[in-house]
Amino acid sequence: MVPDDTRPGLEKVSNMLEAIWHHSMHSELEHLKTLYEDMDPDQFRTPDTGNSEPFLEILDETLQNGNWEEISQDELNEALAGEDVFPISLDVRFDELVTLRLYKLGELTVPDVRTSWFGLKKTEVTIESYDRVIQVLEFRDEKWFRNKKRMKHYPGENATGLHLRLFKTVPKLDLETIFPNTSPMMRYVDKIKIGAPLIGGFVTLGLKFGPLLLGAESGDTSLALIGGLTTALGTYVLKSYLSYQKTKEKYLAQVSKDLYFKGQANNAAVLNMIVDLAEEQEVKEALLAYAFLHTGNDKQYNQESLDDAIEDWLRENFGFDVDFEVDDALGKLEEMRLLLKESDGHLSVTPIDEALSILDDYWDNIYDY
16 A cells, blocks of 8 residues: 555654644543542542543543444343343342443454353354443442442442443443442243243142142042152252352353453553553544545545545455544544645645654644743
């Protein structure tokens, strides 16, 4: 795509754009940290979330600039209702939360192997996952748990404040695993495995002794057969229940392991990663638009054709279907005075030497004391 004689100049443009946006994003990071300071659960004082709205508004804007999207209620409902990747269900106690926001960045399919028939049969599957997920939540206070008579679920003083969590590769249908306030539940299939034998046993006993309740004689089934059948059913039910308990323990161990390896940052550290990722996105967008317009001036790009060309290039070279935000990228170039527009909609950019001079002048005048 980039001719060898043009590459050094584009690298210099890239370095200048990165330096300018790094300075700009650093200011934004410091502002976010200042707003978050009183709400941070990791501070030595008791966190105060009384003024969280200004922080949440700026956080949301920063995430949008970094191409994060909020996970909708429909997506969350689908995750809760869908068939879990793990062999167990979780009930999330949403009413215990004052604030809850979930953001996603990118989606991908992760290969996995499922085993059945005691591990003898293996099936390759793909799991739809979110590449990155940010969770923002705040618990209700102790008084609420006491009034609701749910102190057994009160997470303690460690839960005060506004919690930020960053995770990677989270399965869509197991989104609930990143919540700290969940209760494991049996899946319907597990309930059937335990409940069906019980019902069968009661029916058999009813056929034997039910007539006695109506003044008739009991059935002809021998007591020995009834006893043996009941014992067998009881053994099967106990085995099914113990199997479920073992599955739950394995699942909880797997969740702990996943959270250990998939958790990338907590609280204030999340802000650093958010701003770093947003900075990368900003520079990449601007640089892609500049490079395509600089090397493809003969193609007479307009906004729509430029958008299509960049998306096709990303798909062909990296295999990703990306919705490139061309208007945002062009806005950045226009802000830096690098974009040229003609009356017919044709777009171009200033030559590299001139662009470097403009960017250098912009850098020199960031502080004009």
